[in-house]
Amino acid sequence: xxxxxxxxxxxxxxxxxxxxxxxxxxxxxxxxxxxxxxxxxxxxxxxxxxxxxxxxxxxxxxxxxxxxxxxxxxxxxxxxxxxxxxxxxxxxxxxxx
Numbered sequence: 022x023x024x025x026x027x028x029x030x031x032x033x034x035x036x037x038x039x040x041x042x043x044x045x046x047x048x049x050x051x052x053x054x055x056x057x058x059x060x061x062x063x064x065x066x067x068x069x070x071x072x073x074x075x076x077x078x079x080x081x082x083x084x085x086x087x088x089x090x091x092x093x094x095x096x097x098x099x100x101x102x103x104x105x106x107x108x109x110x111x112x113x114x115x116x117x118x
Contacts, residue, residue: 022115024108027051043114046073047107055081068094069117076106 027048030037036048046061055077062073075090080103091098099106 024111024115027111027115041114041117043069043073043117044111046077047111047114050077050080051107069114072096073110073114076103076110079103079106 027044028051030048031051036045040048042061042065046058046065048058049055049061050058059074059077062070062077065071065073071090071094075087075094075096078084078087078090079099081087084098088098101109
């Protein structure tokens with residue numbers, strides 16, 4: 022799987038059920054459902070989950086909360102666009118799968 026395949030699945034009504042919560046969270050974010058994406062990320066108690074959580078709060082505009090989650094993820098606050106970070110996140114979550 023790669024980012025192109027990930028984007029192709031966005032035409033479906035839901036993410037593939039075999040995907041882990043990390044990828045499902047990012048899928049819902051890509052579909053514009055921040056709340057569903059956040060609910061999934063909220064239950065991920067891993068560094069990867071903290072990174073997704075941070076990204077979602079950054080997207081929301083809550084930089085203070087995002088900074089907290091980036092710290093938990095062991096990542097600096099990014100200086101790239103949200104779209105670039107999204108691509109990076111999806112690529113990383115695909116590799117973790």
